[in-house]
Amino acid sequence: MRTLRLVTSLAVAGLLAGAVAMIATPASAATVVFSVTNSWGSGYQGQVTVTNDTSAPISSWRVEFDLPAGTSISQSWNAQQVTSGNHYTFSNVSWNGTLGAGASTSFGFLVNGSGTPVNCTVNGNGVSCTGGTPPTTPPPPTTAPPTTPPPTTPPPTTPPPTTPPPTTPPPTTPPPTTGTPVQRYGQLRVCGTTMCDKNGARVQLRGVSSMWLNWETAPYAENLSALTWMRDNWNLQVIRAAMGVEPAGAYLSDPGRARAQVETIINNAVTAGVYVIVDWHAHEAQNNQSQAVAFFGDLARRYGHLPNVIWETWNEPLQLSWTGVIKPYHQAVVSAIRAADPDNIVVLGTPTWSQDVDAAAASPVSGTNLMYTLHFYSCTHGGSLRAKGDAAIRAGLALFVTEWGASNADGGLDGRACLPEAQSWIDWMKANGISWTAWKLDVGTDTTNLLSPGAPVTGGWNNYLHGHAPFVVANMR
Numbered sequence: 515m516r517t518l519r520l521v522t523s524l525a526v527a528g529l530l531a532g533a534v535a536m537i538a539t540p541a542s543a544a545t546v547v548f549s550v551t552n553s554w555g556s557g558y559q560g561q562v563t564v565t566n567d568t569s570a571p572i573s574s575w576r577v578e579f580d581l582p583a584g585t586s587i588s589q590s591w592n593a594q595q596v597t598s599g600n601h602y603t604f605s606n607v608s609w610n611g612t613l614g615a616g617a618s619t620s621f622g623f624l625v626n627g628s629g630t631p632v633n634c635t636v637n638g639n640g641v642s643c644t645g646g647t648p649p650t651t652p653p654p655p656t657t658a659p660p661t662t663p664p665p666t667t668p669p670p671t672t673p674p675p676t677t678p679p680p681t682t683p684p685p686t687t688p689p690p691t692t693g694t695p696v697q698r699y700g701q702l703r704v705c706g707t708t709m710c711d712k713n714g715a716r717v718q719l720r721g722v723s724s725m726w727l728n729w730e731t732a733p734y735a736e737n738l739s740a741l742t743w744m745r746d747n748w749n750l751q752v753i754r755a756a757m758g759v760e761p762a763g764a765y766l767s768d769p770g771r772a773r774a775q776v777e778t779i780i781n782n783a784v785t786a787g788v789y790v791i792v793d794w795h796a797h798e799a800q801n802n803q804s805q806a807v808a809f810f811g812d813l814a815r816r817y818g819h820l821p822n823v824i825w826e827t828w829n830e831p832l833q834l835s836w837t838g839v840i841k842p843y844h845q846a847v848v849s850a851i852r853a854a855d856p857d858n859i860v861v862l863g864t865p866t867w868s869q870d871v872d873a874a875a876a877s878p879v880s881g882t883n884l885m886y887t888l889h890f891y892s893c894t895h896g897g898s899l900r901a902k903g904d905a906a907i908r909a910g911l912a913l914f915v916t917e918w919g920a921s922n923a924d925g926g927l928d929g930r931a932c933l934p935e936a937q938s939w940i941d942w943m944k945a946n947g948i949s950w951t952a953w954k955l956d957v958g959t960d961t962t963n964l965l966s967p968g969a970p971v972t973g974g975w976n977n978y979l980h981g982h983a984p985f986v987v988a989n990m991r
């Protein structure tokens with residue numbers, strides 16, 4: 515296979531702007547620090563860190579502030595936002611309200627305009643974030659209010675600025691270079707339309723998907739030695755366990771075997787310090803919703819406390835109604851997961867083999883730390899599918915490409931690879947901070963079979979790369 519090197523055209527604009535600190539008095543039970551983490555011509559990204567400065571845990575927090583006229587918040591994350599005119603109230607969400615003594619949490623927002631927060635108070639007790647005393651109620655006026663009628667001059671008709679939101683993502687903070695991926699990034703969460711690590715820095719995970727586990731030619735995905743080899747030689751950060759559901763021999767007909775395969779991969783991922791996607795690899799999951807609810811509920815109870823695990827509830831729905839069929843299924847499965855695991859990321863399949871992310875964007879599933887699946891195969895899919903992705907991102911969705919190949923949509927039965935278009939996709943995913951796992955870790959003749967015959971189960975595959983594997987590996991490193 516020929517190799518291809520193209521210059522990545524990721525444009526990183528905006529430098530870290532200055533920070534403004536607002537420190538509350540000790541009596542407030544919390545301190546609040548506001549900072550600008552990125553800025554551009556028409557706005558900026560802000561972050562507020564709430565710290566419990568007492569010696570006892572607190573179970574909730576609330577931060578309120580005003581923004582000057584002409585400045586507004588267009589989007590926020592990791593807090594419940596209530597807007598009243600230019601007054602903004604941010605309360606904790608379910609998973610970040612409890613803060614132990616000295617513990618901190620952060621929420622963020624995108625701002626149109628250049629004004630920074632004023633009149634900040636914390637925890638509803640009127641204590642200013644800047645440490646001042648609460649404003650006292652002004653005495654009633656001693657003079658009669660003026661009886662002059664209000665001016666009849668109409669308000670200015672200047673339209674609001676139409677500057678579109680910035681398309682350049684916040685710069686990615688260079689990750690620390692020591693430790694396993696999970697040691698470096700920790701508990702992941704959705705921040706805006708991308709994924710952030712434990713410190714709030716954007717992270718783009720890259721890795722591979724297993725073959726349908728019921729059709730693997732050998733247990734490549736279940737081998738710990740192979741997983742650590744991929745981590746250390748390919749810079750793999752995430753592996754996807756594609757647990758077949760519907761075919762003979764898959765989960766529905768042999769649940770014990772399928773579950774054991776998945777749990778082996780989860781346990782190996784914990785040992786290796788990499789992330790693992792638990793994928794309900796189905797096309798018509800709506801027919802087996804109760805089995806999916808039971809499966810994910812059980813695994814969430816036993817593995818949901820681990821930062822390693824990412825849930826994927828339905829690999830590729832067929833051409834089914836999003837609002838009528840797919841979304842209700844996801845809501846049921848997400849509820850089962852959230853009953854036991856309040857925070858790990860859940861990735862949701864979208865209509866038409868996980869292409870119609872625009873349909874999902876028009877009616878997202880309610881909840882936190884939810885992402886949506888986009889799949890591409892570069893001999894079949896190009897700019898028009900990326901345009902769907904762009905539309906979904908503009909609407910606020912966070913995407914995860916849990917499958918892709920530099921091949922036809924059938925995985926490359928003809929053995930052909932389409933690398934220039936695949937490079938366009940790689941560049942697009944990098945520019946948008948979209949994590950990915952490439953299809954698929956197995957020996958075979960398809961373009962997307964990563965391994966060639968004779969590949970040992972235990973890794974050491976530098977001489978066994980097949981099909982699009984050299985391209986995939988080069989882009990993982």
Ligand code: MG
Pocket residue numbers: 818819820855856857858
């Ligand atoms: Mg969890």
